[in-house]
Amino acid sequence: MSCSLRDAGMLETAGIPTITLSNDAFAPTAQAIATMLGMPSDYVAGRFVWLPHPTENLTSEQANALIDERIGEIRLALTGRRLSDRSNRGVSTNDPLSLAMEVVADLTSSLRKDGATLELESYADGVLSGRVTISTVCGDDGACLIPTQQLERMVEAILRPHLPDLRSVKLNEGLSP
Amino acid sequence: MKVLVHDPRGAFAPSAVAVSPLPNSIAGLRIGVLDNTKERADIFLRRTAELLAMDGASITFTRKSSFSRSIASDTFDQLRICDLVITGLGG
Numbered sequence: 001m002s003c004s005l006r007d008a009g010m011l012e013t014a015g016i017p018t019i020t021l022s023n024d025a026f027a028p029t030a031q032a033i034a035t036m037l038g039m040p041s042d043y044v045a046g047r048f049v050w051l052p053h054p055t056e057n058l059t060s061e062q063a064n065a066l067i068d069e070r071i072g073e074i075r076l077a078l079t080g081r082r083l084s085d086r087s088n089r090g091v092s093t094n095d096p097l098s099l100a101m102e103v104v105a106d107l108t109s110s111l112r113k114d115g116a117t118l119e120l121e122s123y124a125d126g127v128l129s130g131r132v133t134i135s136t137v138c139g140d141d142g143a144c145l146i147p148t149q150q151l152e153r154m155v156e157a158i159l160r161p162h163l164p165d166l167r168s169v170k171l172n173e174g175l176s177p
Numbered sequence: 178m179k180v181l182v183h184d185p186r187g188a189f190a191p192s193a194v195a196v197s198p199l200p201n202s203i204a205g206l207r208i209g210v211l212d213n214t215k216e217r218a219d220i221f222l223r224r225t226a227e228l229l230a231m232d233g234a235s236i237t238f239t240r241k242s243s244f245s246r247s248i249a250s251d252t253f254d255q256l257r258i259c260d261l262v263i264t265g266l267g268g
Contacts, residue, residue, distance in 0.1 A: 004213055004264060007241075007248050009194045011262050014253075016209070017197040021221055021265030038191030047196075055266065056216040063217055067224040074225060075232070078208075078261060080199035157191070167186065 002150065005033045008047070012039075018047065019077050025053035025113050028106030032154040049077050053113070096123040096163055103162050104155055111151075118151070118171070126167035128159065133174045148173045200260060204233035209259030211248070212240040218266045225263060 008018040022030060030044045051066060058066065067074075101108075101120050108118045111132075120130040132148055152169045159166055200206055208229055210222050219240070226236045237259055239252045248256070256262055 003245055003247060007211065007213070007264060008262075010248065010253070011256065012194055012196050014257060015197050016256065016259060016262050017199045018262045018264060021218075021225070021263065023266060036191060037194060039194045040196055043194075043196060051221070051266070055221070058217060060220050063220040064224045067221055067228070071225065071228045074263075075203060075229075078199065078203055078229075078263075079201060 002033050005030065005037055005039070009037050009039060019074070020048050021074075022048050022050060023053045023055050024050035026110055028110045029154075032107050032158045036150075036154045036157040046080070047077065049074050096165075097128075099162055100128055100155075100159055103159055107154070107158065118155075123163075126165050128155070128163075128166060128169045130169075130171050131174060132171045203229060206234045206260045207237065207258065208234045209237045209239060209256040209262040211252070211256060211262055211264040212238070213244040213264060213266065214241055215244045215266045218244075222263065222265055229263075 004020055004022070008020055011018045020030075027044070027048070027050065030048060034044050035041070049070060051070065055063070055066075097120060100123060104118065104120070111118050115134070117133045118130065119132075120128060122129045132151060134148075148171055152171050155171070156166065156169045159169070208226070210226050212219050212222050223238070226238060230236050237255055239255050241248060241252065
């Protein structure tokens, strides 16, 4: 997801609008990365077309049928006539740690599908602390899905509008057995 | 005497990405397709390209070396001439 959004950012900057087909389990991750990369807040809502998770186990016939079903939405996205409401949900608490947990709940859920857990443990003096436990590595070259430092920046970016006093996010990294 | 103390912590402030405007219609567009090599991406994207070609778009199909890498410069050059790019699968 990170590279797809970086690619999209590079193309957009070069004057080429870009639409991304994506698995809907990764919508929160996409929103967090887009925020971190400095994309407009409605970028993911307008430029992503979601396919139902999981997609990797579909036969070619099923994959083609899914695109046949979604082509209308893809056409609308290509011509800027579609805007979804996946992002920018409200939050319901003022306690900084609870609020942070609520804001990153979708991201936490998305990470869990990748085999990682994100636990926020404390908020003090503007520093949000937590733990990320990684159990899977993806890519033939061994690249992790989201390096911890990048995850810290993602969490910081999506929390910043909700926690004005936030100074930094510190995540301790662990590997599950 | 005034003492100026700098905060070494820095701030997270990504520079804003300028987003390009989308076209009004598909007919006549040069659409670039960027396969990021994720599982089944080629199948989803090829079917999408087939259907958009029926709408009157011309298609340039490209593929990354790996989904965990950024676009190679020669691939980027192929896409640079396009009016719009579709990529996938994000995830």
